Amino acid sequence: MRVDRTTRLPHPAEDVVAWHSRPGALVRLTPPGLGRADSSGDLSEGSRVTVRMGPDLLPAALRPVWRLRHSGTRRDPASLSFTDTQLTGPFRLWRHRHDIGPDGDGTAIRDRIDAELPGGTTAGEGTLARTLEGLFGFRERQLRDDLAFHGRHARQPRQIVAIAGASGLIGTQLAALLSTGGHTVLRMVRGRAAGPGEISWDPARGRLDPEDLAGVDAVVNLAGRSIATRLTPRARREILESRTGSSALLAEALASLPADVRPRVLVQASAIGAYGAQRPGELLTESDAFGEGFLAEVVRAWEAAARPAAEAGVRTVLLRTGVVLSDGGGALQPQLPLYRAGLGGRIAPARARLSWITLDDMVRAYAHALVTEDLEGPVNAVGPQPVTQREFARTLGRVLHRPALLPVPAIGPRLLLGAEGARELVLADQAVSDARLRASGFDPAATDLESALRHVLRR
Structure with a gap:
């Protein structure tokens, strides 16, 4: 053919x-x-x-x-x-x-x-x-x-950017986006000697030579254990330590460098879990206080660990990520087989709000934060239109030409993730505002859920 x-x-x-x-x-x-x-x-x-x-x-x-x-x-x-x-x-x-x-x-x-x-x-x-x-x-x-x-951003200087977590879903795409824009990417690797275009580090053991970051323009930290798991005591400890340990190690390394060779910006991954999982009836902004629950505690400590860099004069951006839509991972990918089999439906209460962002807009938000000189502190990285779980299920079904009539029984997420994990990860109710990100000049490619899903799923 x-x-x-x-x-x-x-x-x-x-x-x-x-x-x-x-x-x-x-x-x-x-x-x-x-x-x-x-x-x-x-x-x-x-x-x-x-x-x-x-x-x-x-x-x-x-x-x-x-x-x-x-x-x-x-x-x-x-x-x-x-x-x-x-x-x-x-x-x-x-x-x-x-x-x-x-x-x-x-x-x-x-x-x-x-x-x-x-x-x-x-x-x-x-x-x-x-x-x-x-x-x-x-x-x-x-x-x-x-x-x-x-x-x-064509008139802005090209940068040398070190990325921790460059092999993950977001990191892989961010490295590619920056490279196709003419920037130089250095991948931070663990467990082996650094090769060309790499920096060796070991956050679990607190090992990072600050000199390896001298002359780098910017650092992006995406490192951290996945939260898509049962929140056992061990998993809770690993989730917290993997985030605070990597963040503190990088921030302290940046702070220790002389100002003339120190990276100018640190873009640190964070999460809308900062606001707590259950916030019905609110539109959440960066000025809202931290909420309650395990993930809110993690984000509080995670963001605090980056403070040494900010105090040393490094512009520090904390991107509070929403639910990232991709057919390659995250919360969407595990739902696709059920929908394609005609067994799809909402996985949380019908009126619970979901704050989503496509993978591509997520990586562009990271790149935007790198080159936007007046952006710093917490920034919500979400799309402009949160939706209810009912709207999400109906839209996904429509895009896939499949029914969306079978809500997942509440016991399902609890069996997989435990009661706490289900409450924080699946049953969350958060409508989060992207106003600050857009006010900084960010122009999302996906402005509504249906067009976002059609791009992500090639429909």
Whole structure:
């Protein structure tokens, strides 16, 4: 089968070619639920790319590897052409030709795919065509939104950014977004010696050489044990210590450096759990007091651990993250199999409010915080329209063309997460305001839940 697609973008060809030629481009163009792609950005003749198929939540044994080779590469500042040919992977034949060049005042991207399914069968070609159409739509929106974001900040200096937690769902996409914008990313790695473009550290043992951060412009800290678990005494301790330990270690290292080589900004992950899980009838802003419960206690200590950096004059931004929507992880991904099987429904009381943000707007919020000089302190990183659990379920069902009629019994989350975990993670009722983030100049790409889910799920 052959698929031809032309995408037109209102951006100069030089910008589009540069974006595609930088590390991280393929990561940004690959939906996290579809797979994790090589981030090298090498398009030279004979170079190879690897994609580990499926979301990161699956065991490696269930995630086949797709290997492709680049050939026919031709590039100048305003045009780029190359072909990906499958070496090993899910197809009998796969050849994808890319041609990027000027189109009036903008750019045209022309894709031609020749593919054959295993065994030479044509039975699955309709499904493959629909999958590719969804992927092309995802890529077009991703390119438009990323190029628009980079364009708004084009006059600002490029930065050297160290990222702790760069291998996670958010960190992987943030590193790719920054790299495609021309920034230099240093990944902070644990448990091994640092390689090129890396900084070695061990927050569990309090090991970090401050000199490794000298000359870095900015630091992003995304490190921390997942909270999607039963809140046993051990898990509670690990969740708290993984966050406060990494935050304190980084903040103290930054504070110890001379001012002329010290990073100018620290963007620290935080969470809307700060406000407490049960806040019915309120619209929560950064000026609201901390709430009650385990997660509120964690966030209080987590944010306090970053104080040495702020006191030393490092601009410190605490991004209080809402529920991140992605098909590659987070709260949405585990619900998708039920919905696709026709068994979906709300997982919390119908009127409980959910404050969401797409993965892509989340990573753009981090990048925005890095380059926005007058932004500091706590900032809510959520979308502009919180929804009720009833609205969320109905919208997700509509996007997937599936019913959303079967509420998950209350005992289900309690069996998986325990009573406290269910109350704090699943049954939360929080409407959180994004007014401060938007007032700082942030322009979210996803302004309503339905368009957000259609992008995330390629619908």
